[in-house]
Amino acid sequence: MGERLREAFAAVEAEEELKDRTQAYLFRKTQGYSARKAAGRAGPMRWAVAVACLVLFAGLGAGLFFTPVSAISIDINPSLELNVNCFDRVVSVEGFNEDGRKLAERLQVRFMGYPAALDAVLAEESVQSRLADGEPLSIYVACDDEQRGGAMLDEVRHCAGRGRNIHCQAGSRETEEAAHAAGLSCGKYRAFLELQALDPTVLPEDVQGLTMREIREKIAALSGKGTAWPGCGKGNGRGQGKRHGQGAGCAQEG
Amino acid sequence: MRSEQEANRVIGQYAGLVRRICLMHLKNRADSEDVFQTVFLKYVLSTAAFKSEEHEKAWFIRVTVNACKDLLGSFFRTHTVPLDELVDLPAEAPPDTREVLDAVLSLPEKYRDAVYLHYIEGYTAPEIGEILHKNVNTVYTLLTRSKKLLREKLGGDGDG
Numbered sequence: 001m002g003e004r005l006r007e008a009f010a011a012v013e014a015e016e017e018l019k020d021r022t023q024a025y026l027f028r029k030t031q032g033y034s035a036r037k038a039a040g041r042a043g044p045m046r047w048a049v050a051v052a053c054l055v056l057f058a059g060l061g062a063g064l065f066f067t068p069v070s071a072i073s074i075d076i077n078p079s080l081e082l083n084v085n086c087f088d089r090v091v092s093v094e095g096f097n098e099d100g101r102k103l104a105e106r107l108q109v110r111f112m113g114y115p116a117a118l119d120a121v122l123a124e125e126s127v128q129s130r131l132a133d134g135e136p137l138s139i140y141v142a143c144d145d146e147q148r149g150g151a152m153l154d155e156v157r158h159c160a161g162r163g164r165n166i167h168c169q170a171g172s173r174e175t176e177e178a179a180h181a182a183g184l185s186c187g188k189y190r191a192f193l194e195l196q197a198l199d200p201t202v203l204p205e206d207v208q209g210l211t212m213r214e215i216r217e218k219i220a221a222l223s224g225k226g227t228a229w230p231g232c233g234k235g236n237g238r239g240q241g242k243r244h245g246q247g248a249g250c251a252q253e254g
Numbered sequence: 255m256r257s258e259q260e261a262n263r264v265i266g267q268y269a270g271l272v273r274r275i276c277l278m279h280l281k282n283r284a285d286s287e288d289v290f291q292t293v294f295l296k297y298v299l300s301t302a303a304f305k306s307e308e309h310e311k312a313w314f315i316r317v318t319v320n321a322c323k324d325l326l327g328s329f330f331r332t333h334t335v336p337l338d339e340l341v342d343l344p345a346e347a348p349p350d351t352r353e354v355l356d357a358v359l360s361l362p363e364k365y366r367d368a369v370y371l372h373y374i375e376g377y378t379a380p381e382i383g384e385i386l387h388k389n390v391n392t393v394y395t396l397l398t399r400s401k402k403l404l405r406e407k408l409g410g411d412g413d414g
Contacts, residue, residue, distance in 0.1 A: 008350070022269075026298055030299075033261075
């Protein structure tokens with residue numbers, strides 16, 4: 001049977017016309033077997049596309065790197081903010097009063113991790129001298145990502161724990177936008193809101209030149225209570241901070 | 255991409271093989287020609303490096319079988335019936351040849367490749383298993399069953 005099968009299939013061959021048509025088909029489909037050359041000509045275009053993609057990704061990466069997603073507002077008398085990107089790097093420093101602007105110009109904390117940048121700010125002589133004089137310092141972390149904000153607050157608290165009379169809080173960036181619109185840093189703006197709640201005639205420009213202690217004293221005077229910090233159980237919504245006479249008090253808004 | 259000379263060489267060398275495998279699966283000349291041309295185009299565009307002539311031949315068998323199955327399984331094929339639904343056998347074939355080819359083509363499709371590769375191309379069951387990516391025992395089973403069916407149709411002892 002095997003022999004019969006072999007003989008039968010031997011009769012089946014590819015016709016010469018079929019081979020000719022196939023050769024013509026291949027010639028046509030490969031553009032005369034020049035597709036490689038065509039591919040070579042397409043090379044510069046492919047390079048151009050690759051370079052364009054690279055530039056695009058680099059642009060997107062740079063955009064991402066330079067876009068702040070959170071801010072750390074530091075207020076004592078120098079009043080300034082560290083704008084922090086999603087990689088926890090400081091991308092800009094902004095002063096919100098004369099001392100703050102001078103300090104922002106002098107500080108070289110750009111592209112530094114925010115804990116190191118915060119350490120650098122706290123180590124500044126102008127800040128240290130005020131802390132030594134018993135001036136309270138406020139640190140406010142503005143971040144819309146609750147998890148990130150919480151982690152930053154922990155880190156900030158860790159840095160501040162080494163200082164005295166430093167009070168930390170965290171909240172959304174909504175505060176940051178409103179504060180900047182009023183020409184104030186976040187920390188000072190929150191103090192201003194407390195003061196305005198007690199005295200509606202107070203304007204942002206009235207507190208711009210004041211230290212945090214001076215604002216706190218006004219609040220204490222109007223409220224008839226002792227000096228208290230946001231998040232210390234007084235007029236601060238969801239604040240959960242603890243009040244410390246000497247250490248750092250911290251709170252995070254929900 | 256391979257050169258025109260290489261294309262002409264393999265057409266000369268494997269045209270019969272590809273044509274016969276097409277015949278085993280496809281019932282009309284137009285489909286056969288489509289697959290025939292597709293297989294050689296795939297070769298020209300392929301960058302596969304063949305270790306030997308046997309390796310190259312196995313590549314052609316495998317690619318042709320797959321191309322036939324792809325065509326048969328295509329949406330168009332499964333939803334239409336060609337006007338020329340005729341077995342594409344050589345017109346001038348003698349009666350005995352036609353009878354044998356008819357017997358092979360009447361086998362269930364899954365048997366045909368094994369029969370062709372074993373009886374016509376002389377491959378062993380393990381080699382067929384390797385080429386078609388089938389278990390060797392499955393190939394033995396296919397050959398045994400197809401031998402029985404062919405013996406019923408053609409008579410004889412069925413030995414290769």
